[in-house]
Amino acid sequence: MAAWTLIDVIDVLEAAYPPARAESWDAVGLVCGDPAQPVEKVLFAVDPVAAVADEAVAWGADLIVTHHPLYLRGTTTVAATTPKGRLVHRLIKNDIALFTAHTNADVANPGVSDALARAVGLTGDLVPLQPFPDDPWRGLGRIGDLPQETTLGEFAAQAAAGLPATSWGIRVAGEPSRRVTRVAVSGGAGDSLLATARAAGVDVFLTADLRHHPASEFMEAGGPALIDAAHWATEWPWLDSAASILTAKGVNVETRVSATVTDAWTRGY
Ligand SMILES: [Zn+2]
Numbered sequence: 465m466a467a468w469t470l471i472d473v474i475d476v477l478e479a480a481y482p483p484a485r486a487e488s489w490d491a492v493g494l495v496c497g498d499p500a501q502p503v504e505k506v507l508f509a510v511d512p513v514a515a516v517a518d519e520a521v522a523w524g525a526d527l528i529v530t531h532h533p534l535y536l537r538g539t540t541t542v543a544a545t546t547p548k549g550r551l552v553h554r555l556i557k558n559d560i561a562l563f564t565a566h567t568n569a570d571v572a573n574p575g576v577s578d579a580l581a582r583a584v585g586l587t588g589d590l591v592p593l594q595p596f597p598d599d600p601w602r603g604l605g606r607i608g609d610l611p612q613e614t615t616l617g618e619f620a621a622q623a624a625a626g627l628p629a630t631s632w633g634i635r636v637a638g639e640p641s642r643r644v645t646r647v648a649v650s651g652g653a654g655d656s657l658l659a660t661a662r663a664a665g666v667d668v669f670l671t672a673d674l675r676h677h678p679a680s681e682f683m684e685a686g687g688p689a690l691i692d693a694a695h696w697a698t699e700w701p702w703l704d705s706a707a708s709i710l711t712a713k714g715v716n717v718e719t720r721v722s723a724t725v726t727d728a729w730t731r732g733y
Pocket of ligand 1 (some may be wrong): 695
């Protein structure tokens with residue numbers, strides 16, 4: 465069987481994560497790589513950082529698919545005088561392509577928040593927290609139900625166990641005895657969805673990167689309860705989902721999900 469080329473693999477990924485659905489400020493798609501190059505090994509990771517490049521080189525990857533873009537804004541140089549420039553050099557020297565699916569993966573169905581919802585134990589149907597006006601099945605975040613009512617404390621413990629371990633785990637705002645059934649989740653920074661989660665009438669909203677003032681004001685106004693997890697941990701469950709899309713579409717490549725923890729916070733005390 466002929467080897468798959470990079471452009472063929474990208475076609476499959478972009479069918480699942482249409483770039484046209486990315487936010488206007490986002491930068492998704494191919495960062496480096498020749499569309500005609502053969503691809504046999506694909507590494508999936510959240511962040512395009514040196515530790516992930518190390519893993520890709522050691523494993524012999526031909527392509528890295530990351531959630532976060534390497535460059536979000538314009539640049540005039542990829543000289544190896546900056547960490548990002550060094551990464552570009554390292555990848556090109558090792559014949560490794562880099563492809564990003566970011567906000568287009570957030571809003572996809574299934575997307576980043578579907579994988580997060582399953583990881584923290586939501587079992588039933590999932591609907592977007594903020595659906596697209598033209599597509600009720602796609603959009604940011606997900607809402608779903610737990611299989612049975614539980615307490616906030618128990619759900620938090622379950623969520624922590626379902627997500628990959630990071631230096632400081634998860635933080636909870638709300639009484640641990642509070643009853644929870646209906647849950648909203650959003651992978652990555654979910655500040656912008658606080659009001660939407662309240663309006664949706666959920667019992668708890670789980671996301672990442674929540675700051676003191678928005679969280680404090682939200683809880684002063686009665687909640688729902690909040691769970692703040694590590695940014696990397698909320699997006700990591702998606703990697704397996706993205707890898708399985710290649711498998712499901714018959715793309716004959718070896719896939720690997722990076723277990724390298726690339727969350728910015730490396731130690732809690
Ligand atoms: Zn993110």
